[in-house]
Amino acid sequence: MVNRLVAVDDADYRLPQPVRQAIVTDLRASYVPLPESESNALTGWFHADGFGAVGDDETSNDDALAAALAAANGGSVYLPRGIYRVTQATRLLLEGNFTSIIGDPAGRTEIKFTHPDGGLDVGNGTDFVYENRLRDILITGAGATRTLVRMRKVYEPYFVNTRIEGASAQTGSCLIEANECGQLDADRLILANAPIGIKVTGTTTPISTIRLGNFYSLGECVRFAGSGCSKFVINDSWIEACAAVYAIDSTVAVSFGELVLDNVRVLNVANQRLLTLTAAPSFNAQAISFRNTYVDAVSSTVPLVDATAVNVTSGPVNISIRDVVVLTASTGPMVKVHPSQAWHLFRTNIQNVRGVPAEQWSAAPLTSGGTWATPTILDGVGTPEGQVAAPVGSLYRRADAFVGFSPSLYLKMADASSKAWRAVGTQRAVATKTSNYALTLDDEVIISNGTNLTITLPQAALYHGRFWTIKNVHSTACTIASAGGTIDGASNASLPQWKSGTFISDGTNWVTI
Structure with a gap:
């Protein structure tokens, strides 16, 4: 009693x-x-010691806690202070609406799982359950358990004054897995010592909010391995010694309404990433927002937003970084994307970032190398083509230009090439091809002069608004193909001798004008 x-x-x-x-x-x-x-x-309170549970860190409590949870369907299991060891592979199951586990608010109440396959399941994965809580409790995995808390089809799970720590160091191990869960809510949630803090899987993930959280010594604070969510927010929290805050690594298409980090201190880790995009067949996000945040990335040599592994072709991805203090020794770009990334599908709005040189946050259009560069204004005599190298977006003013005849202003269209200058005005680059050819950013006008040549346009989704002109002077027809998107609704187009066409991307397909 x-x-x-x-x-x-x-x-x-x-x-x-x-x-x-x-x-x-x-x-x-x-x-x-x-x-x-x-x-x-x-x-409606079911006291675990009434079912034989003993919190002495020696007794195996598998059967006692399972019986208490089964009896408390719709109620609360209360565990007095103590360490309740659970040693078997069979996972504890908390099911039924409003079923909760409550610890002693005045002392240490710990459930210690020691088996790699053990842990706590909230929900059976078949039927949706509602309003399940973990409160005033410590859940540990003894460095062995791979998934400590697994929530399946849970709507409005709630963590209050809860600490979960010590999952297995095995890759992919996590403290909380949320599968098909919605309205995840947490106040004073501490996650520590695991490869992944929260793994979000499945296709149903509405709003999730973590307030007054503490994330410590994690590989990734939150990994999205499913289809994303409508909104996920971490605010008024502390993140320390974690390699990445948000990570996206999914085998299915990922979509976000909002992904937010607000009023957070991120401390003490080299090569810290706020967002890393590792894998996703397609990806779009209405708003990824980092604001009112302090980041100490130590001697970081990686970008804080790293999307180099995935070429976003569905998009758009909108990232806002404002009112952020960044202390870092990095000399590289703070935002970096895939080398083939189309700038209009991956957009940034960067304001009031302190502690990092402005050129590392420049929101100029992407270069072919996948970084944002600060446009440079150069002056010279003669054309820059073939003789002047500069970052993408740079402008070249020709001092000896004759108004109305020679162009006086040139724009650099691609990095790592002295041949990517394009005149702003009347002059265009012309090249003749005698064998099959795939168009590049260096091209503008192509003359086809070979037997049955095929000239291939790039992916239309990557070059919204860009156009190329092709003229066929050979007696055999020239075929125009596409690496992505249709051409006037067809898979290809044909140009007889002396005919030409200008092909422009509408962001999805090619249209002849």
């Missing part, structure tokens, strides 16, 4: 103080503890 006291709010402002005190005194004086079974039936 557990001796408990009736909870009374003796600070009720609606009653005068003498009346409040009299009520409290009478209740305390008249309280008689009930037998455990009757108390459980009246209050």
Whole structure:
């Protein structure tokens, strides 16, 4: 039998103080503890020690805790202070709406899983359950358990004053897996010592919010391995010694409404990433926002936003970085994307970032090398083509230009090439091809002069608004093919001798104008 006291709010402002005190005194004086079974039936609280649980860090509590959770379907299992060891591979199952596990708020209540396959399941994965809570409790995996808390088809799971730590160091091990879960809510959630803090899987993931969180010594704080979510927010939190805050590594298409980091301190790790995009067949995000955040990336040599592994072709991906203090020794770009990334599908809005040189945050169009570069204005005599190298977006002003005849302004279209200058005005680059050829950014006008040549346009999705002109002067027809997207609704086009066409991308397909 557990001796408990009736909870009374003796600070009720609606009653005068003498009346409040009299009520409290009478209740305390008249309280008689009930037998455990009757108390459980009246209050919905099921005390684990009443089912044989022993918190001595020695006794195996597999059967006792499983029985308590089965009995408490719709109620709360209470664990007094102690360390409750669970040693078997069979996972504990918490199911039923409003079923919760509550620890002692005044002392240490720990459930320690020691088997690699053990852990706690919230929900059976078949039927949706609602309003499940973990409160005032520590859950550990003894460095062996691969997934400590697995939530399956849970709507509105709630963590309050909960610490989960010590999963296996095996790649992919995590502290919380949320599969087909919605409205994840957490106050004072501490996650520590694991490859992954929270792994989000499945296709149903509405709003999730973590407030006053503490993430420590994790490979990734949150990994999205499913189809994304409508909104995921970490705010007013502390992140320390974690390699990445948000990571996207999925085998299915990923879509976000909002992904937010707000009022967070990120500390003490070299090569820190706020966002890393590792794998996804397609990816779009209405708003990825990092704001009011302090980042100490130590001697980082990697970008804080790293999307180099995936070429975003579905998009758009919109990233906002504002009111951020970054202390870092990095000399590279703070945002970096795939070498073939189309700039209009991966957009950034960077404002009021302190501690990092402005050129490392420049939101100029992407280069072919996948970084943002600061445009440079150069002056010279003669054309820059073949003689002047500069970052993409640079402008070249020709001092000896004759107005109305020679162009006076050139724009650099691609990095790592002195041949990617394009005149702003009347002049265009012309090249003749006598064998099959795939167009590049260096090309503008192509003359086809070979037998049955095929000239291939690049992927239309990568070059919205870009156009190339092709003229066929050979007696045999020239075939125009596409590396991605149709051409006037067909798979290819044909140009007879002396015919030409200008092909422009609408962002999805090619259109002849």
